[in-house]
Amino acid sequence: MQSCVDPHQPSRRNDPRDDPLHRRCMELAIAQAELAATIDEVPVGAVVVHPERGVIAAAHNERELRSDPTAHAEILALARAGQHLGTWRLDRCTVYVTLEPCPMCAGALVNARVAMLVYGADDPKAGACRTLFTIPEDPRLNHRLTIVGGVMADRCAALLKDFFAKKRNRRQPGRPPCGPDPLLNG
Numbered sequence: 001m002q003s004c005v006d007p008h009q010p011s012r013r014n015d016p017r018d019d020p021l022h023r024r025c026m027e028l029a030i031a032q033a034e035l036a037a038t039i040d041e042v043p044v045g046a047v048v049v050h051p052e053r054g055v056i057a058a059a060h061n062e063r064e065l066r067s068d069p070t071a072h073a074e075i076l077a078l079a080r081a082g083q084h085l086g087t088w089r090l091d092r093c094t095v096y097v098t099l100e101p102c103p104m105c106a107g108a109l110v111n112a113r114v115a116m117l118v119y120g121a122d123d124p125k126a127g128a129c130r131t132l133f134t135i136p137e138d139p140r141l142n143h144r145l146t147i148v149g150g151v152m153a154d155r156c157a158a159l160l161k162d163f164f165a166k167k168r169n170r171r172q173p174g175r176p177p178c179g180p181d182p183l184l185n186g
């Protein structure tokens with residue numbers, strides 16, 4: 001039997017990023033992010049998975065919709081998961097999110113005692129799990145999470161890139177985004 005393993009590529013065997021369960025759950029988080037984009041919200045999606053009950057919560061960013069700076073996908077998903085289980089303690093749950101959580105959401109994951117965080121794309125501007133800070137792994141805090149970063153990272157990042165590219169294109173034709181409409185003054 002022929003092997004299709006490329007000896008020149010570093011082995012990704014047993015790489016948790018390739019875990020089929022992680023990928024299936026990340027697909028659900030991506031679907032949430034896509035929903036966010038359809039209502040002009042920054043496309044970030046999250047789901048919370050319980051080992052016996054499966055997906056117990058799903059959410060996407062709703063910051064614009066709610067005029068709420070805390071309405072990130074993770075915060076909304078954690079709140080829904082707590083309601084579903086009837087407890088704030090989500091210590092058997094895994095949170096899947098398309099973008100590396102910010103300091104607020106990383107703090108919420110610790111406070112919720114979440115067991116594992118699986119995220120898609122790194123966030124160089126606000127990532128608080130690996131990139132700028134390592135809040136969920138900080139030994140000074142009273143709870144630590146297992147982290148798997150980079151699951152379907154390219155697709156998660158492409159969603160954000162496309163969203164902002166479209167936004168820029170919409171702003172372009174003819175006149176600056178602010179200031180009086182020339183048609184009204186003529």
Ligand SMILES: [Zn+2]
Binds near residue numbers: 074
């Ligand atoms: Zn956040």
